[in-house]
Amino acid sequence: MFFTYLLRELRRRMRQAIFIGLGLALGVGLVITVTAASKGVSDGQGSVLKSLYGVGTDITVTQSPTSGSGGGPHFNFQGKAGSGSSTNINRDVLTSGGLGTIKSSSVTTISDQKDVSAAVGALVLNDLKLSGTISTGSSSSGAPGGFAGGSSGSAGRGSLNTSSFSVTGVDPSSDSLGPLASGTITSGSSLTSADANKNVAVVDSDYAKSQNLKVGSAITVAGKSFTVVGIVQAGEGVTDADVYIPLARAQALASMPNEVNTVYVSATSSSDINAVSAEISKALPTSTVTTSSDLASEVTGSLSSASTLANNLGKWLAVAVLIAAFMLASILTMSAVSRRVREFGTLKAIGWTSGRIIRQIMGEALVIGVVGGVVGIGIGYGASAIVQAVAPPLSATTGAASGTSAAGPAAGGFAGHAAAAAHTVSVHLTAPVTLSAIGLAVVLAIAGGLIAGMFGGWRAVRLRPAAALSRLE
Amino acid sequence: MVRPGSHPAALSHLAAVSHHSPFGRKGFLMYKLTGVTRDYSKGRGTVHALQGVDLAIDDGEWLAIQGPTGHGKSTLLQILGGLDKPTSGSVELGGRDLTKLGERQLTKVRAASIGFIFQTFNLIPTLSAQENVETALVPLGVTADKRHERARRALEDVGLGERTRHLPSELSGGQQQRVAVARALVKEPSVLLGDEPTGNLDEGTRDEIMALLEEMWRERGLTLVIVTHDSSVARRAQKIGLMRNGRLEVRQVGDSRRPLAGSVDDYTTDGAKGYDVGGYDNDDGERPPARHARA
Numbered sequence: 073m074f075f076t077y078l079l080r081e082l083r084r085r086m087r088q089a090i091f092i093g094l095g096l097a098l099g100v101g102l103v104i105t106v107t108a109a110s111k112g113v114s115d116g117q118g119s120v121l122k123s124l125y126g127v128g129t130d131i132t133v134t135q136s137p138t139s140g141s142g143g144g145p146h147f148n149f150q151g152k153a154g155s156g157s158s159t160n161i162n163r164d165v166l167t168s169g170g171l172g173t174i175k176s177s178s179v180t181t182i183s184d185q186k187d188v189s190a191a192v193g194a195l196v197l198n199d200l201k202l203s204g205t206i207s208t209g210s211s212s213s214g215a216p217g218g219f220a221g222g223s224s225g226s227a228g229r230g231s232l233n234t235s236s237f238s239v240t241g242v243d244p245s246s247d248s249l250g251p252l253a254s255g256t257i258t259s260g261s262s263l264t265s266a267d268a269n270k271n272v273a274v275v276d277s278d279y280a281k282s283q284n285l286k287v288g289s290a291i292t293v294a295g296k297s298f299t300v301v302g303i304v305q306a307g308e309g310v311t312d313a314d315v316y317i318p319l320a321r322a323q324a325l326a327s328m329p330n331e332v333n334t335v336y337v338s339a340t341s342s343s344d345i346n347a348v349s350a351e352i353s354k355a356l357p358t359s360t361v362t363t364s365s366d367l368a369s370e371v372t373g374s375l376s377s378a379s380t381l382a383n384n385l386g387k388w389l390a391v392a393v394l395i396a397a398f399m400l401a402s403i404l405t406m407s408a409v410s411r412r413v414r415e416f417g418t419l420k421a422i423g424w425t426s427g428r429i430i431r432q433i434m435g436e437a438l439v440i441g442v443v444g445g446v447v448g449i450g451i452g453y454g455a456s457a458i459v460q461a462v463a464p465p466l467s468a469t470t471g472a473a474s475g476t477s478a479a480g481p482a483a484g485g486f487a488g489h490a491a492a493a494a495h496t497v498s499v500h501l502t503a504p505v506t507l508s509a510i511g512l513a514v515v516l517a518i519a520g521g522l523i524a525g526m527f528g529g530w531r532a533v534r535l536r537p538a539a540a541l542s543r544l545e
Numbered sequence: 546m547v548r549p550g551s552h553p554a555a556l557s558h559l560a561a562v563s564h565h566s567p568f569g570r571k572g573f574l575m576y577k578l579t580g581v582t583r584d585y586s587k588g589r590g591t592v593h594a595l596q597g598v599d600l601a602i603d604d605g606e607w608l609a610i611q612g613p614t615g616h617g618k619s620t621l622l623q624i625l626g627g628l629d630k631p632t633s634g635s636v637e638l639g640g641r642d643l644t645k646l647g648e649r650q651l652t653k654v655r656a657a658s659i660g661f662i663f664q665t666f667n668l669i670p671t672l673s674a675q676e677n678v679e680t681a682l683v684p685l686g687v688t689a690d691k692r693h694e695r696a697r698r699a700l701e702d703v704g705l706g707e708r709t710r711h712l713p714s715e716l717s718g719g720q721q722q723r724v725a726v727a728r729a730l731v732k733e734p735s736v737l738l739g740d741e742p743t744g745n746l747d748e749g750t751r752d753e754i755m756a757l758l759e760e761m762w763r764e765r766g767l768t769l770v771i772v773t774h775d776s777s778v779a780r781r782a783q784k785i786g787l788m789r790n791g792r793l794e795v796r797q798v799g800d801s802r803r804p805l806a807g808s809v810d811d812y813t814t815d816g817a818k819g820y821d822v823g824g825y826d827n828d829d830g831e832r833p834p835a836r837h838a839r840a
Contacts, residue, residue: 073676073683073692080671418667421628422728423656423684425649538620538629 078435085408089440092401096444096520097451099390099397100513104452106386107512108503109459116466116499130345133182133335133352134360135172161232163202164295166239166326171196171333178356179335185351187344192250193332195241195322196313199293204232237279239293240313241322241332244268250336251312252304260287260302267301268318274302279314293317294325394516401444401524405437409528413535420537429532434525441521442514449513456503463501574637575736575768576602576625581634582791583620594620595631596791602784604735607762607769608795609779612788618772619740621788625770626659626738627651639735656684660729662758664741666721668713674700674724675709681728699731700724703757719750723757730761737762739771743778755781 082089179193240251244263247253252262252274263274273293275285280303285291289300298317306312323329339348345363352361409416416429583595594617602608612618623629624636627643636643638658643651660681668677678696687695700709703723713721722742729737742758743751755778762769771778779785786795 073679073689076676077669077672084671414665414667415669418661418663418669419680420652421626421655421661422681423652423732424680425652425684428684536629538623 074432074435077432078439081436082439088404088408089436092404092524093440093444093447095397095400096441096517097447099394099520100445100448100516101451101455102393103390103516104449104505104509104513105455105459105503106390107509108452108456108505109386109501111504111506111509112460112502113466115504116501130339130364131337131349131352132362133174133178133337133356134333134362135174135358136360137170137172159206161202161204161206164199164292165202166197166199166294166322168195168197168326168328168333173328173331173333174335174356174359176330176332178359179332181355182335182337182352185348185355187340187348187351189338189340190246190249191335191337192243192246193319194243194251194334194336195319195326195328195332196251196334197239197241197322197326198236199239199315200234200236202232202234206232237314238312239315239317239322241319241326242316243319249338251334252316254312255304255306257302258305260300262302262304263316263318268320270318271296271298271321272301272318273298274304274316275300276312276314276316277303277305291315296325394520398520398523401437401440401520402527405433405524405528406531409433409531416532416535417537420535426533430525430529433528433532434522437525437528438518438521441517441519441524444520445514445517448517449510452509452513453505456505459503460501463503465498465500467498573604574601575604575606575639576600576770577635577637578624579635579637581621581624581631581636583617583624583629584632593791595624598634598791598793600786600793600795602768602770604768605766606784607782608771608784608786609782610770610772610786610788610793611774611776611779614774616788617791617793618788621793622738622740622770622772625736626661627655652684656681657732658735660732660734660737662722662725662729662737662739662742664744666713666718666725666745668721668724668728670713673710673712674705674716674720674727677713677724678728678731681732685732695731696727699727702730702761703727717750718746719753722746722750722754726754726757726761730765730767733765734767736768736770739769739773741773742771743773743775751775751778 174193176193179191182188182191242250242252242263244267245265247262255276257274258277260274263272271293273291275283275291280286280300283291285300285303287300287302290297291300292298293315298315304316319332323331337348337352339345345365349361349363352359419429420426578598578600581595581598581600582593585592585594598617598621600621610618610621620629624631624643625638627638627646630644634644638654643654646654668674669680672680675693675696678699679692682692682695697706697709700706700723703726705720705723705727708716708720711720713724716724722745725742737758739758743754746754758769758771759781761767769782771782773779782798784795784797786793
């Protein structure tokens with residue numbers, strides 16, 4: 073009888089039931105869409121952070137450079153005094169850009185901290201090639217601060233051409249942490265412990281394409297020939313470095329023995345990140361410790377705007393629509409109950425308890441809620457797919473997070489090429505509908521049905537059977 | 546038709562009522578109302594719908610209540626049916642005071658012992674005739690199979706055995722009221738209360754329904770209380786009560802056949818049909834026989 077009565081009643085009030093159900097469906101669909109977009113934005117941020125700092129990296133440690141230090145390149149060439157003749161220049165040097173250096177022993181210090189799972193050092197460098205001719209009699213020295221900017225230029229008469237690419241020295245013994253960890257080897261192999269002192273390199277896929285490099289090709293780094301052993305595809309839209317070489321070789325070529333400029337740290341547990349950060353700051357007081365959440369807060373660009381949009385406007389819009397849907401469902405259910413007072417009065421007169429009548433009303437509302445929820449899930453899937461299909465690529469820019477902002481022209485470096493000074497990453501927004509979002513939708517739909525039914529039931533319970541029977545329909 | 550003695554446990558407190566003979570037990574009081582008043586607030590004033598009603602109804606008796614609109618007829622019926630509670634006084638059904646019962650207990654009494662028929666039939670529009678009848682058995686916990694069977698038999702008893710699957714909208718007014726009668730009687734109640742049960746019917750259909758009710762009353766030994774404006778309906782009863790300004794005066798329409806107090810004109814102030822409560826005579830072949838003759 074319960075189901076017969078319920079289904080017949082819903083059929084009788086089909087139009088109203090559809091209206092209520094659609095209201096709930098829209099609310100639920102919007103919640104799913106916003107949740108999915110939020111998840112997509114969050115995934116995008118995660119992807120940016122992962123790409124920039126490597127899979128599993130919770131914290132990065134860098135060192136602000138001291139004034140006048142930090143790797144302004146020394147080209148060491150000099151024209152012939154008073155000769156008036158030209159001088160051919162062909163230099164290829166590695167510079168650490170604007171990053172200060174950290175002793176390799178500090179990596180061990182960090183590793184030894186409590187709650188630190190692993191720490192690995194890297195040397196983020198720039199390879200600058202300078203070639204050309206100087207035809208003046210004056211000299212030009214490579215004192216720090218010699219050339220700022222990086223494309224091409226001239227000094228006196230003659231011409232100089234410069235080109236550069238980023239090089240990162242990585243610890244080949246670590247493949248789960250560090251700058252290479254976020255990438256995928258698409259050809260060849262990654263660096264291994266056996267490569268520690270070899271002139272081998274892994275090249276970023278975009279750079280390899282632009283330079284027509286393949287596994288087995290030769291590439292010149294700081295005037296030395298390196299063999300390409302692997303091509304790596306970095307995280308989506310991200311080029312962390314163009315070329316990865318063994319750390320020891322990078323240190324030797326950059327004349328920075330036993331030094332690194334970035335340390336990648338992974339905490340034992342994500343809940344320990346703040347504690348680890350504090351421990352490292354204490355152990356290395358002059359260092360800059362950046363956690364992934366610090367970094368996330370410094371991400372700017374349309375991705376950040378999308379995040380704000382999803383988390384603020386989207387969330388509140390979904391909540392508002394949901395509340396409106398719940399209210400609509402409740403009001404319409406109460407109105408439907410009001411139109412059935414004689415019916416419920418009759419049922420009370422023939423012995424139906426208030427509880428039985430409430431169950432009947434709640435059952436009807438619940439069915440509408442569940443159907444609305446199912447339709448809402450469909451709407452949510454559809455809307456999420458549309459968001460995913462039409463959303464333009466979002467950009468994310470990280471700035472001072474790596475501690476390079478203090479560097480730059482003032483430090484005499486090649487700021488235009490300073491690695492990690494600022495990263496702009498393009499991210500395609502996804503809107504994945506998760507099981508938890510569907511679960512949330514089902515809960516919301518049931519809650520909507522129950523709330524509406526509760527109001528309807530409350531309205532019905534307040535009826536005195538005598539009053540209900542005497543009321544005209 | 547013999548009333549089975551298998552009343553639900555919920556009616557244990559009315560066991561004495563439930564096990565009376567098919568024709569009621571003479572001298573056994575089904576209802577005893579003492580000093581019943583019912584006041585309503587209306588606007589800033591108070592309406593005294595019932596003012597000290599005393600009433601005794603024997604088991605198996607048929608009482609018709611007449612009176613002008615707004616003088617308390619329906620209020621009295623609702624109090625008899627446990628749908629409303631008096632402001633003061635006591636209402637005993639089968640020796641138990643309904644005014645002392647909580648809503649849950651009253652609901653049980655209504656479910657098991659009291660059948661209702663309404664002027665507007667009050668069928669559930671989305672349920673078939675059979676399902677409407679079954680609704681009366683739902684609160685008694687009757688299993689689905691037994692519900693189907695009993696509802697089908699009840700509809701056959703009222704002459705609608707072929708219309709069990711019809712929706713109310715597919716039935717005539719008379720047929721709908723027959724379904725309502727079946728719904729009221731399917732649970733085999735002790736009391737059947739009718740609030741203008743023929744008020745929405747044409748004369749021919751009215752007579753059919755009244756004949757049906759009389760047959761059921763006669764066969765089942767029901768205690769029947771009907772509120773009506775229609776004198777031809779009231780004429781069939783054993784007793785007629787006249788409600789006027791919240792007060793009830795009951796006259797036995799027995800051998801004395803005396804007209805009730807008040808003239809016909811007194812009861813037509815609401816434009817209702819002429820009130821001919823004193824119109825019984827020896828030639829009225831429709832008047833039910835005396836209780837002892839019902840066997």
